[in-house]
Amino acid sequence: MSLVLSxxxxxxxxxxxxxxxxxxxxxxxxPAQAQTAAGPAxxxxxxxxxxxxxxxxxxxxxxxxxxxxxxxxxxGRTLAELLAGESGVQSWSNGGLGKPxxxxxxGLESRHTLLLVDGxxxxxxxxxxxxxxxxxxxxxxxxxxxxxxxxxLYGSDxxxxxxxxxxxxxxxxxxxxxxxxxxxxxxxxxxxGARFGxxxxxxxxxxxxxxxxxxxxxxxxxxxxxxxxxxxxxxxHSVNGRLGLRxxxxxxxxxxxxxEGESRFDDGPGADSRAELRSEIVSAQLSGPLTEAWRTAxxxxxxxxxxDTLASASPFAALGNIGTVQTQLSLENQFATPLGTALVxxxxxxxxxxxxxxxxAVSERTITGVALGLNGxxxxxxxxxxxxxxRNSQFGRSNNGALSYGVRLGGxxxxxxxxxxxxxxxxxxxxxxxxxxxxxxxxxxxxxxxLGLVWRHGPVTSRxxxxxxxxxxxxxSGPLPTNIPRVKVDGVSASVDAVxxxxxxxxxxxxxxxxxxxxxxxxxxxxxxxxxxxxxxxALGWRHGGVTLGGTLQAFGERFDNASNSARLGGxxxxxxxxxxxxxxxxxxxxxxxxxxxxRYETVxxxxxxxxxxxxxxxxxxx
Numbered sequence: 334m335s336l337v338l339s340x341x342x343x344x345x346x347x348x349x350x351x352x353x354x355x356x357x358x359x360x361x362x363x364p365a366q367a368q369t370a371a372g373p374a375x376x377x378x379x380x381x382x383x384x385x386x387x388x389x390x391x392x393x394x395x396x397x398x399x400x401x402x403x404x405x406x407x408x409g410r411t412l413a414e415l416l417a418g419e420s421g422v423q424s425w426s427n428g429g430l431g432k433p434x435x436x437x438x439x440g441l442e443s444r445h446t447l448l449l450v451d452g453x454x455x456x457x458x459x460x461x462x463x464x465x466x467x468x469x470x471x472x473x474x475x476x477x478x479x480x481x482x483x484x485x486l487y488g489s490d491x492x493x494x495x496x497x498x499x500x501x502x503x504x505x506x507x508x509x510x511x512x513x514x515x516x517x518x519x520x521x522x523x524x525x526g527a528r529f530g531x532x533x534x535x536x537x538x539x540x541x542x543x544x545x546x547x548x549x550x551x552x553x554x555x556x557x558x559x560x561x562x563x564x565x566x567x568x569x570h571s572v573n574g575r576l577g578l579r580x581x582x583x584x585x586x587x588x589x590x591x592x593e594g595e596s597r598f599d600d601g602p603g604a605d606s607r608a609e610l611r612s613e614i615v616s617a618q619l620s621g622p623l624t625e626a627w628r629t630a631x632x633x634x635x636x637x638x639x640x641d642t643l644a645s646a647s648p649f650a651a652l653g654n655i656g657t658v659q660t661q662l663s664l665e666n667q668f669a670t671p672l673g674t675a676l677v678x679x680x681x682x683x684x685x686x687x688x689x690x691x692x693x694a695v696s697e698r699t700i701t702g703v704a705l706g707l708n709g710x711x712x713x714x715x716x717x718x719x720x721x722x723x724r725n726s727q728f729g730r731s732n733n734g735a736l737s738y739g740v741r742l743g744g745x746x747x748x749x750x751x752x753x754x755x756x757x758x759x760x761x762x763x764x765x766x767x768x769x770x771x772x773x774x775x776x777x778x779x780x781x782x783x784l785g786l787v788w789r790h791g792p793v794t795s796r797x798x799x800x801x802x803x804x805x806x807x808x809x810s811g812p813l814p815t816n817i818p819r820v821k822v823d824g825v826s827a828s829v830d831a832v833x834x835x836x837x838x839x840x841x842x843x844x845x846x847x848x849x850x851x852x853x854x855x856x857x858x859x860x861x862x863x864x865x866x867x868x869x870x871x872a873l874g875w876r877h878g879g880v881t882l883g884g885t886l887q888a889f890g891e892r893f894d895n896a897s898n899s900a901r902l903g904g905x906x907x908x909x910x911x912x913x914x915x916x917x918x919x920x921x922x923x924x925x926x927x928x929x930x931x932x933r934y935e936t937v938x939x940x941x942x943x944x945x946x947x948x949x950x951x952x953x954x955x956x
Contacts, residue, residue, distance in 0.1 A: 408925065412473075612637070800825075
């Protein structure tokens, strides 16, 4: 009851704008429009929120599915930039394409966002985050974004939520594709591949290459004298493939995604500083029914994240590779029960890291986890419960769980409430990096609460969520990190999505309070670094015949680049425009103008973001 009372005012206020818009949209629909509009499909299946197949409208968590059409519309962007267009998601970057980027869910740390690629953990255990800019959009079939704590299902890191990327899949027949994109700053991209399927065999294969001359990653305000006024380009090539074999009711599948990039960066004048990025995710899985009510899946996987410094202007930078290898083994069992789908999971992840020069004092660890889950529906009620126990070879045992409940109130309205606990272990850099780490760090532990409302009316979906995150032992950013006793991140996220005949609408607002809540410290009440408190977005699209037009307006408030809030970065707004023409049944021409107003802004102190950029794409995909 106390949660409801404390959250009520903010929940109602945030819900008012999207719900009023949604109501007006819904009332304006004719019966024919309501029947023909291709709104969010309730039958669409997602798996990240529960680790079991589930319809979107059954999910108790706030979930977004980004399909292939939307991914194609983001040509020339990075994965982090695409995600930052979603409600409740923020990102910041060190200067354009191919430079280090971070993704934050609901105002939490970037290391609190777990990235999965086809169910495989991917990221650098040295810094605690993945190379978002080295995952090519061309390789992605769809993306599931689940906001909210998921340590009860996935263990460490899944505090703000989980983002899962699914690579391109097979399709019956033979379907070749080709895409060429050219644009500002010498941008060029070529991609080709095919999806196929015949009898029990299906698969896909894609090849991609892109390059850009880029912009200067830094400006004169960058700390430590790292500015170098040259353009910092990026080149990348990738391959991804999938091969599946159906053996009766069973399926065997293997996947591969490998991307290599070379990125130029600034760490001072006097050298063309550059590094090679390597990302690789491979997996093999066998899944199928053991009985009518029992399905099982066995998976073996390996991911690698490398950052190899080839040249540097800094006397403090060591040349050589900083790498992480994660080996994952898992056994998942799903049981159909009278109370819903039960999950029994066992998995092991081994992390091994390397760095130039003297190795870390500890360079590997093993995490073994077992989890139980149950999710189901009965009448107007829905529920999800998860409990997980992890054993980390460095930090011992940790128990975490989550409990969620939803009730349909009638008129398309559904209310949800959830409670959860989480934990995050320190990264190897935070523990052991010379002159930077603190080997005495302890894992973070969190307690989380959430209230949500979802309203569906035909092709209109409106959502609002109030969340309250309390983290004990929060690990500070920067050199010599410490465990801050208390940090609080609460806020409201509201959105509306609709399809009205030829028109599409997506709008959202987010209001956050990510603060240091440790009384008696110098930074008590200060905003956590690089988080925006107020943000909003509005996207409109129109389609008629073979022509599609659209635009996206995003606005972000100010942020601070340090814990004391003395380094302020101003707010900004960007406008992106796009147009597509179906030249024939098989050919499509698309034009984009990103940051059409040419806004200059920074998301990290001293690091530039691209200005106005134009791109032209030609796509061939025989029907």
